[in-house]
Amino acid sequence: MHRTGELYGQFETMEQQREAASLGMWVFLVTEVLFFGGMFMTYTLNRSTYPDIFGEASRSINLTLGAINTVVLIGSSLTMAMAVWASQVGKKQLVTIFLISTLVLGSVFLAIKAVEYHEKFVEHHVPGFNFSFEPGASIATNAHAQLFFSLYFAMTGLHALHMIIGAGLLLWLIKQSMRGRFTPQYNTPVELVGLYWHFVDIVWIFLFPLLYLIDRH
């Protein structure tokens, strides 16, 4: 592993080496787009089949917490972008500060998500045993509502898993950054983790209207 930012043999210039790294990260993100894409596909299909139940089930999710979380996550993307900028212009202390604020905002997001999950457990809205959408709901209503909540937990759960991995990567970056490793010549890890973090943000940008905002009027 190279740490100091020397040029590898297979590249002609530092610029080329940097571009290759970010291109590789983008290719990985394409696979991630299609990974989440399968879930969005399932969602689209089931929502078009059971539009009314999906609307009803969606209204039972806590909109306020979801909206706060959207702002928190976009805010964390902003601090991440600032960390990338700081590492490129060589402001070493700012890099650490912005990385830590990103980690804090990401943790706030996960904490709020945990509160939302807790609500769903209390309401018996978690698919599986003891699922009950509303008292006296028909078997079909219960089954289709369960479909919505299965998708809700699968999609937000997978998203949360990505956030946890991102938080781990941030911890690693913060450690390196505190040692002053990132310079204008060498900041590829910050840039690539930044790309990953923004991608996770984008997934949430789509999850939020699709899961929280069905027929809210």
Add this chain to the structure above:
Amino acid sequence: MVGTMLTVYAATIDLNRYFSGLNIIVALVIATCKASLVVLFFMHGKYSPKRTQLVIVCSVFWLAIMLFMTMSDYLTRPWS
């Protein structure tokens, strides 16, 4: 970005029932705009080399193929 977030909030809460499905269209258009801003500026998509931009466009294109093909199958099944 926080500003765009607020517009989403306002736009989707309002009564948007001029024709059915307008709500989801508005919601997705706003989400797509926000995502595009993130890709173009936070992820430096605007300043990336052509190769990288091609990869970005490809991901959206492949996703569109999957959604379009599957839905055109399911929505044209009169027997189910």
